[in-house]
Amino acid sequence: MQLHSKVKGKGQPLIILHGFLGMGDNWKTLANAYSKEGFEVHLVDQRNHGRSPHEEAFNYDLLAEDLKDYLEAKDLESVSIIGHSMGGKTAMRFATLFPDRVDKLIIVDIAPKYYAPHHQQILEGLTKISEAKLTSRTDADELLAEYISEKGVRQFLLKNLYWKTQEELNLRLNLSALKQKIEEVGKGLPQNASYAGKTLFIKGEKSNYIQESDKTDISDHFPDFEIQSIKNAGHWVHAEKRDAFFELSLEHLKS
Structure with a gap:
């Protein structure tokens, strides 16, 4: 790879x-x-x-x-x-x-x-973002705020956003694999x-x-x-x- x-x-x-x-x-x-x-x-x-x-x-x-x-x-x-x-x-x-x-x-x-898995809340929020077909970073931040209160953590996570098409934002992460393998991370x-x-x-x-x-x-x-x-x-x-x-x-x- x-x-x-x-x-x-x-x-x-x-x-x-x-x-x-x-x-x-x-x-x-x-x-x-x-x-x-x-x-x-x-x-x-x-x-x-x-x-x-x-x-x-x-x-x-x-x-x-x-x-x-x-x-x-x-x-x-x-x-x-x-x-x-x-x-x-x-x-x-x-x-x-x-x-x-x-x-x-x-x-x-x-x-x-x-370390026991402890990112479930974050992964849930990011999953919602990836499913939402968002068109602005502000909307992404508002959606993520429902899961993560700390602005600094949200800013860090939202660096993963990119324009998948001219109209749609998505995340650079392979969320499905990371969610599936969360035990491995710890x-x-x-x-x-x-x-x-x-x-x-x-x-x-x-x-x-x-x-x-x-x-x-x-x-x-x-x-x-x-x-x-x-x-x-x-x-x-x-x-x-x-x-x-x-x-x-x-x-x-x-x-």
Whole structure:
């Protein structure tokens, strides 16, 4: 599968993997900042997201294989990776399967454990949008507001809208596959999977995705790990506290 990407800058290759229901474009501003620091930044859309191909099959082994195929297509030997949420799970799986292809690894607000499905409300709202044959972004926002009260979350999700025809808006997501495979999104790393390289976990202080009790699990898979917390940030830590996130991540990438 040939994943869609946007590449910014020249230098050391840096792959950025978005979270569930996101796309590479979500990281555009940070990508520009990394590119000014000597990185060739690849904003990758994972399968069933953004402009990448749609497939019914969806799990972290496949997402890791997709990334390996991408590196081969782009002739990239080893890369640094930043992965947020679902993208963090892909990055972890990739590192445990292909450790020699990873230079620096940064996992954003996710642990290697199992998470129960918790996106049902969002998926319901997005399904209504995809069925409604909408003709304006305002209408899409109003419809989604019936399911999601937080404006920031709605804005993030509505980045998936595009003009399917001149009259009709639709979503770039493969919703049917993602709804069907929602259990896969929460799956943890296989028990014996481990990566010996230095790994930085960045968490939002106000997010409950990485908890104190997860440290044992993290160290089982990533023995050389460090967790850094960013004050007053939630799960979308890279968007909420962009400058602090950039500084912290850059330090690790350049160490």
